[in-house]
Amino acid sequence: MTGERIVVLGVGNILLKDEGVGVRVAEEIQQRYIFPNNVRVIDGGTQGLWLMPTIQETDHLIVVDAVLGGGEPGTLYRLERNDLPTGLRAKQSAHDSDLVEALNLCNLLGNGPKSVVVIGIQPQDIQPFGLELTEKIAARVEDLIRLVLSELEKLGVTSEKKIESMRPPVL
Numbered sequence: 001m002t003g004e005r006i007v008v009l010g011v012g013n014i015l016l017k018d019e020g021v022g023v024r025v026a027e028e029i030q031q032r033y034i035f036p037n038n039v040r041v042i043d044g045g046t047q048g049l050w051l052m053p054t055i056q057e058t059d060h061l062i063v064v065d066a067v068l069g070g071g072e073p074g075t076l077y078r079l080e081r082n083d084l085p086t087g088l089r090a091k092q093s094a095h096d097s098d099l100v101e102a103l104n105l106c107n108l109l110g111n112g113p114k115s116v117v118v119i120g121i122q123p124q125d126i127q128p129f130g131l132e133l134t135e136k137i138a139a140r141v142e143d144l145i146r147l148v149l150s151e152l153e154k155l156g157v158t159s160e161k162k163i164e165s166m167r168p169p170v171l
Helices: 017-032 048-056 096-108 141-154
Strands: 006-011 039-045 060-066 076-080 115-121
Touching (some): 017 115, 039 048, 048 096
Parallel strands (some): 006 039
């Protein structure tokens, strides 16, 4: 499977505290690790339907996001494609149903990824505006990174740690 195209997609709105956790995790992974050429780590922000070309051009998609799953703040989730809604629904965040709609449209067009995994975390605070993750969610960033690396390992991808940077982690 190592020749297949793999995308790690961090999504969320970094202006709404914990809502931006997916983007923050993607940034940390980009900063710390080197992957084979078939693996891309992307900041998807709140692009929603604009992510369709990226989704269509991958075999395996790993999404990192804040997930409103009803658990306690900091609860980690692992969802597969069939755990996600298949139809339109009320938005739980600024971007989530657009991402699900993009996945559904790609599947309808017959060119969706072979596999989709969402690595998520129950946010503590997504309002009002703020650039920092809450302390509870920031403390789980390392766990989210480990879960993403584990998913990549299942796909036959090994990561190489970059030389430690001078930049402190974004938490």
